Amino acid sequence: MMQILSRTASVLWVIALWVTPAPTSAHPLAPSLLEVRELPSGLVSVLWKTPLLRPRGSAVEPVLPERCRPVSKPYSSRSKVSAVRETVVDCRPQGLVGAVLRVAGLRESRTDVLVRVALREGRIVREILHRERDSLVVPERRTLAEVAASYVRLGLDHIRSGVDHLLFVLALVLLVSGRRMLLLTITAFTLGHSVTLSLAVLGFVRFPTAPIEFAIAFSILWIALELTRSREEVSADRALQPWAMALGFGLLHGFGFAGAMTNAGLPPEDIPLALLSFNVGIELGQILFVGGIIACRQTLRPLRAFLPRWGDQLVAYAIGSLAAFWCLQRAALPF
Numbered sequence: 001m002m003q004i005l006s007r008t009a010s011v012l013w014v015i016a017l018w019v020t021p022a023p024t025s026a027h028p029l030a031p032s033l034l035e036v037r038e039l040p041s042g043l044v045s046v047l048w049k050t051p052l053l054r055p056r057g058s059a060v061e062p063v064l065p066e067r068c069r070p071v072s073k074p075y076s077s078r079s080k081v082s083a084v085r086e087t088v089v090d091c092r093p094q095g096l097v098g099a100v101l102r103v104a105g106l107r108e109s110r111t112d113v114l115v116r117v118a119l120r121e122g123r124i125v126r127e128i129l130h131r132e133r134d135s136l137v138v139p140e141r142r143t144l145a146e147v148a149a150s151y152v153r154l155g156l157d158h159i160r161s162g163v164d165h166l167l168f169v170l171a172l173v174l175l176v177s178g179r180r181m182l183l184l185t186i187t188a189f190t191l192g193h194s195v196t197l198s199l200a201v202l203g204f205v206r207f208p209t210a211p212i213e214f215a216i217a218f219s220i221l222w223i224a225l226e227l228t229r230s231r232e233e234v235s236a237d238r239a240l241q242p243w244a245m246a247l248g249f250g251l252l253h254g255f256g257f258a259g260a261m262t263n264a265g266l267p268p269e270d271i272p273l274a275l276l277s278f279n280v281g282i283e284l285g286q287i288l289f290v291g292g293i294i295a296c297r298q299t300l301r302p303l304r305a306f307l308p309r310w311g312d313q314l315v316a317y318a319i320g321s322l323a324a325f326w327c328l329q330r331a332a333l334p335f
Helices: 004-017 144-161 163-175 179-201 209-227 231-236 242-262 268-306 309-331
Strands: 032-038 043-051 061-063 075-078 082-090 100-104 113-118 124-129 135-137
Touching (some): 032 100, 100 113, 144 163, 144 268, 163 179, 163 209, 163 309, 179 242
Parallel strands (some): 032 113
Antiparallel strands (some): 043 082, 075 082
16 A cells, blocks of 8 residues: 555546536536427427526526527426426528627536537537537538547546546545556446446436435445554455455446536437447546556556555545535435
């Protein structure tokens, strides 16, 4: 197990490059969905769907072009996970091509908006708006590569802002000895969350959000407790297989990843491309994260001899304390 400075530097690196200012908000990303459809009559149907569970400061609202006049009263509905508002507007004679669709409040928020525009001739325009880009000009044409790139960025943002997922990966790297076992363990975690992410987004399995979030926090607490054990205890416990533990907990974390897409309610025809690209973004972010931790450990390796033995436990207790707080916090949420 690496000594205190190597571990502390890893944590500082996480905080500096990946973690958002509110560490207790483990999932700051809560995307909304704006779906705009041109009807055969020339009118435009607008659907605005926002998750009920979203971070503070995420009061966002779609803004349509001034030429789009409402022709019906908005209809609102609500499910257990989201609020939906639907209306019909008239954007004739220009239509939607060249129109600017904007989301007010997005620059101040920590959320994203998935935009889907269905034009009358059958063409689909997909985009992800965020704080750096809060508007979209409906283009004449858009390539699949551009659409895929936007979902890759969404996956990167999700893993970067998911503090609980990052702490779990950090604990895995600190727990496992040897490059081969580390590779096997990280691969098992990736396989686990990829399976449940796909199953959840495709609609084959569905679990309530609150129990999954509690289970994710508990998985971090569990692995933090493993970090406090001595090498002799770990070696004597043949039942402990890091890759098997990572695979099992990866299945839980996959449901957490899936929340970013399933809560938005993507149309079925959008799911294959979005799922593949989103998963690629998550894996790229995870690879960068693990690579950074390994680089820090290698750089600080010469300082190991000058550090006290009790320092080994500091990072484990820090991770465990935050995980225990999350467990209590999420246990208080209605299941």
